[in-house]
Amino acid sequence: xxxxxxxxxxxxxxxxxxxxxxxxxxxxxxxxxxxxxxxxxxxxxxxxxxxxxxxxxxxxxxxxxxxxxxxxxxxxxxxxxxxxxxxxxxxxxxxxxxxxxxxxxxxxxxxxxxxxxxxxxxxxxxxxxxxxxxxxxxxxxxxxxxxxxxxxxxxxxxxxxxxxxxxxxxxxxxxxxxxxxxxxxxxxxxxxxxxxxxxxxxxxxxxxxxxxxxxxxxxxxxxxxxxxxxxxxxxxxxxxxxxxxxxxxxxxxxxxxxxxxxxxxxxxxxxxxxxxxxxxxxxxxxxxxxxxxxxxxxxxxx
Amino acid sequence: xxxxxxxxxxxxxxxxxxxxxxxxxxxxxxxxxxxxxxxxxxxxxxxxxxxxxxxxxxxxxxxxxxxxxxxxxxxxxxxxxxxxxxxxxxxxxxxxxxxxxxxxxxxxxxxxxxxxxxxxxxxxxxxxxxxxxxxxxxxxxxxxxxxxxxxxxxxxxxxxxxxxxx
Numbered sequence: 254x255x256x257x258x259x260x261x262x263x264x265x266x267x268x269x270x271x272x273x274x275x276x277x278x279x280x281x282x283x284x285x286x287x288x289x290x291x292x293x294x295x296x297x298x299x300x301x302x303x304x305x306x307x308x309x310x311x312x313x314x315x316x317x318x319x320x321x322x323x324x325x326x327x328x329x330x331x332x333x334x335x336x337x338x339x340x341x342x343x344x345x346x347x348x349x350x351x352x353x354x355x356x357x358x359x360x361x362x363x364x365x366x367x368x369x370x371x372x373x374x375x376x377x378x379x380x381x382x383x384x385x386x387x388x389x390x391x392x393x394x395x396x397x398x399x400x401x402x403x404x405x406x407x408x409x410x411x412x413x414x415x416x417x418x419x420x421x422x423x424x425x426x427x428x429x430x431x432x433x434x435x436x437x438x439x440x441x442x443x444x445x446x447x448x449x450x451x452x453x454x455x456x457x458x459x460x461x462x463x464x465x466x467x468x469x470x471x472x473x474x475x476x477x478x479x480x481x482x483x484x485x486x487x488x489x490x491x492x493x494x495x496x497x498x499x500x501x502x503x504x505x506x507x508x509x510x511x512x513x514x515x516x517x518x519x520x521x522x523x524x525x526x527x528x529x530x531x532x533x534x535x536x537x538x539x540x541x542x543x544x545x546x547x548x549x550x551x552x553x554x555x
Numbered sequence: 556x557x558x559x560x561x562x563x564x565x566x567x568x569x570x571x572x573x574x575x576x577x578x579x580x581x582x583x584x585x586x587x588x589x590x591x592x593x594x595x596x597x598x599x600x601x602x603x604x605x606x607x608x609x610x611x612x613x614x615x616x617x618x619x620x621x622x623x624x625x626x627x628x629x630x631x632x633x634x635x636x637x638x639x640x641x642x643x644x645x646x647x648x649x650x651x652x653x654x655x656x657x658x659x660x661x662x663x664x665x666x667x668x669x670x671x672x673x674x675x676x677x678x679x680x681x682x683x684x685x686x687x688x689x690x691x692x693x694x695x696x697x698x699x700x701x702x703x704x705x706x707x708x709x710x711x712x713x714x715x716x717x718x719x720x721x
Contacts, residue, residue, distance in 0.1 A: 315588065315665045316589055317588075317610070317667060317668075317672075318670050318671040321672060321675065321676050324688070324691050325679060327690075327691045327694075328680075328683075328687050328691050331686070331687035331691065336690045343694075347697045347698075348704070349707075351698075351699040352704045352707065352708065355600040355701075355704065356600045358622060359639045360600060360637050360640070361589050361592070361637050361638075361639030361640030361641070363590055364589075364590055364695060365589075365590070365591060365698075367694045367697045368694075385691065385694060399711060430671075450671070451678040451679050454679055455682070457671075458679070487716055488715065488716050489713065489716075490713040490714040490716060491713060540711075541712035543710060543711060543712060544711035544712055547710070547711065
């Protein structure tokens with residue numbers, strides 16, 4: 254028995270020299286025990302499972318996986334609302350939006366931030382976990398200045414930064430998704446594994462789009478995005494009063510009973526009250542003539 | 556049985572000790588976890604881009620300043636990267652037989668192109684033909700360069716807050 258243990262100990266030392274995680278070590282040590290016939294295979298299996306469960310709870314999606322989740326969430330949004338195919342105005346939106354995103358606390362996102370106008374009179378906007386931001390023409394009509402438009406885009410960027418989309422994934426699904434991903438990621442996929450993963454993926458997309466499009470995030474998530482947007486606007490040099498201006502116009506434009514922001518967001522009045530809680534005093538937006546003129550040129554006829 | 560159990564315990568606890576003492580990877584080495592890793596001249600979104608790195612590339616972190624890290628690239632170039640672009644996880648772009656065992660262990664390793672991937676998207680897309688990926692692809696091509704951002708801010712008299720730039 255003693256002689257038998259020497260190679261085991263040697264292996265243990267070798268593992269120690271290169272071990273990367275507790276789970277690897279346990280897995281290898283368990284295999285050794287199992288191979289030597291000293292741990293039964295069912296014991297070995299449960300030992301592996303226990304360690305894995307501990308490791309799993311700390312796991313997160315990689316930015317690359319969020320990117321693929323976000324692309325499909327975007328594809329669902331675009332199945333509901335058609336894109337507004339106008340290169341010039343979309344470019345204007347991206348100049349403002351991508352600048353805000355770069356100045357945010359999360360400029361590093363797998364595929365970058367991209368902004369697109371949706372051809373709809375609804376007052377609506379969506380931000381996918383992968384950095385795709387959609388704004389309807391109806392919402393753009395609530396903006397009377399570039400600062401107001403910047404406020405709309407900053408609010409969406411902040412939803413991404415605060416990870417509200419990913420948080421909409423139901424807990425059971427999250428566990429299922431992360432477990433499937435971890436179990437399958439090492440293998441070369443067969444069609445069965447791809448089918449199983451696709452089902453989990455589809456469930457994830459449904460969780461996010463249901464919340465984002467139909468139910469809306471919690472009121473506190475919306476207030477958090479507003480407050481963070483105010484900070485981001487100041488950082489870049491936009492006037493945060495633009496957010497209040499936009500909400501005042503939104504209040505006039507929203508139609509009761511609508512399935513857009515009328516349903517998914519707290520009322521503009523409440524949002525204004527929340528923004529002004531921490532000593533924020535409204536003053537008329539100050540913008541240069543050049544800024545107002547390029548805004549009118551881009552969105553005057555939206 | 557108890558002896559083997561003891562050995563396993565020793566291996567695990569020692570591994571925990573070693574993990575706390577220092578990861579297998581040098582502590583100042585980080586990897587780029589996004590497609591376009593911009594290295595800037597200053598710790599600010601206004602800093603000019605001095606180099607671009609891609610997914611899976613690695614850098615040596617020299618120092619931290621808020622959310623920014625001063626990094627050294629292979630070849631000696633230095634610059635600043637935002638921490639959101641970086642991870643301590645090793646990113647394996649092509650999984651080979653050797654890393655299959657360790658890759659299943661999660662925490663410290665990210666396997667590119669696995670899990671929720673292009674392959675899964677393709678399958679999901681084939682099952683949901685009403686979804687519009689064409690516009691997703693189109694909008695992902697909307698790019699704004701740092702030079703365009705600078706010029707745009709200047710033209711509109713938008714002046715970033717002093718000290719607010721991170």
